[in-house]
Amino acid sequence: MITSLRNKEKKISVIGLGYVGLPIALEFAKKFSVIGFDINAKRVEMMQNHEDPSKELDKEAFEDCDITFTHKLEDLKEATFFVVAVPTPIDDHKSPDLTPLISACKTVGKVLKKGDYVIFESTVYPGCTEDDCIPVLEKESGLKFRSDFKVGYSPERINPGDKEHTLTKILKVVSGCDDESLNVISEVYGTIITAGIHKASSIKVAEAAKIIENTQRDVNIALMNELSVIFNKMDINTYEVLEAAGTKWNFLKFTPGLVGGHCIGVDPYYLTYKASEIGYHSKVILSGRQINDSMGGTIAREVVQHLIKQGKSLKETKVLVMGATFKENVSDIRNSKVIDVINELNSFMVNVHVTDPQADSEEVKEEYGYSLVENIDKDYDAVILAVNHNEYMQLDEAYFQDITRPDSLFFDVKGVFKNIIKNIHYKSL
Known part of the structure; x- marks a missing residue:
């Protein structure tokens, strides 16, 4: 397989070209012949013009790549090594939504041939690849797993907005x-990954390893968020506490904040779903999720309490929320917890303006029902720095004084301005 791929006698295909799939496809395309497949024709056209719809990669990333972008099923027939990197979201009941994954399996199954490989990168619960995906591949292709085609799992570790820990630099x-497929898959990925390869003993182990990476972070951040609620009631700055505690060599350096995005805010629910299915009700994980999901409302209520203490009529107040994406320095708004802050403020009849230099206003409107403001006013009663984009980090206190009324509040979610804001009422998590 590896020799045929290197000689470009066989092709690799990547199914799903989002912030995970596109970097993989382009990296493979530097060594192999690649077919990049996405069901969204508009996104495909953008990539054909060397434009990343996720705005993570520049045009140079497309150069010297042997890749064909397509949304047509028949084009996938040329591939023999399929990498599936589609989203795995949760539904309104916080249960796994495997619709995109099963759809991708049906697509691959229609073009699967004897001797082909299918590797899944999408985050799932342990057992999903073998219990949910493989039966679909067999049904659509008419082939038998193992004897006719091989399957592997290699969890994605892409960190949006991170220009240091890029794909090739992450183990x-x-x-x-089986042993044969493990060796082949390791060799193919080893061609592009300079950081090295870790061979998991089974597909389930690899699936479980991925899911706990984000679950561990989620639980630790939940502890920090709970501590921030406690310390704020005691009038203690949480970030100063963490700075002091962090001087001990074995203190884990996590910070409070809004936990959104596709990974930390979603993946734990895949694990708790599977745990419930086998008869175990998660305690720590779900408790952490509940805390993190509540933080948007907590921030909004802190702001409302300040406005009330100032004797202001909430209907006549105006609050600026800076940041709409799920994290700093990315354009991705999916599962952004900033919307929780906005909705809670709106429930108190507060007039909310939202700005974000990274987000697309039309996408925000379509996803959440509100538009970004084009112009910043000069009379805000409170400013909430929800996402610390680089553009915001260049601002100083004079700027915030210029856009706010007297006795206004600056709520600094991540505490990045704690030593800068001196003359405005200041709060943070």
Whole structure:
């Protein structure tokens, strides 16, 4: 397989070209012949013009790549090594929504041939690849797993907005359905991953490893968020406490904040869903999720309490929320917890303006029902720095004084201005 791929006698395909799939496809395309497949024709056209719809990669990333972008099923027939990197979201009941993944399996199954490989990168619960995906591949293709085609799992570790820990510099976990597939998959990925390969003992181990990476972070951040609620009631700055505690060599350096995005805010629910399915009700994980999901409302109520203490009529107040994306320095608004802050403020009849230099106003309107303001006013009663984009980090206190009324509040979610804001009422988590 690896020799045929290197000689470009066979092709790799990547199914799903979002912030995970596109970097993988382009990196493979520097060594192999690649077919990049996405069901969104508009996104495909953008990539054909060397434009990343996720705004993570510049045009140079597309150069010297042997890749064909397509949304047509028949084009996938040329591939023999399929990498599936589609989203795995949760539904309104916080249960796994495997619709995109099963749809991708049906797509691959329609073009699957004897001797082909299918590798999944999408985050799932342990057992999903073998219990949910493989049966679909068999049904659509008419082929038998292991004897006709091989399957592996290699969890994605892409960190949006991180220009240091990029794809090739992150150790890659791989797994296969047998020793042969494990070796082949390791060799293919090892061609592009300079950080090295870790061979997991089974597909389920690799699936579980991925899911606990984000679950561990979620639980630790939940502890920080709970501590911030406690310390704020005691009039203690949480970030100063963490700075002091962090001087001990074995103190884990997590910070409070809004936990959104596709990974930390979603992945734990895949694990708790599977745990419930086998008869175990998660305690720590779900408790952490509940805390993190509540932080948007907590921030909004802190702001409302300040406005009331100032004797202001909430209907006549105006609050500026700076940042709409799920994290700093990315354009991705999916599962952004800033919307929780906005909705809670709106429930108190507060007039809310939202700005973000990274987000697309039309996408925000379509996803959440509100538009970004084009012009910043000069009479805000409170400013909430929800996402610390680089553009905001260049601002000084004079700027915030210029856009706010007397006795206004500056709520600094991540505490990045704690030593800068001196003359405005200041709060943070």
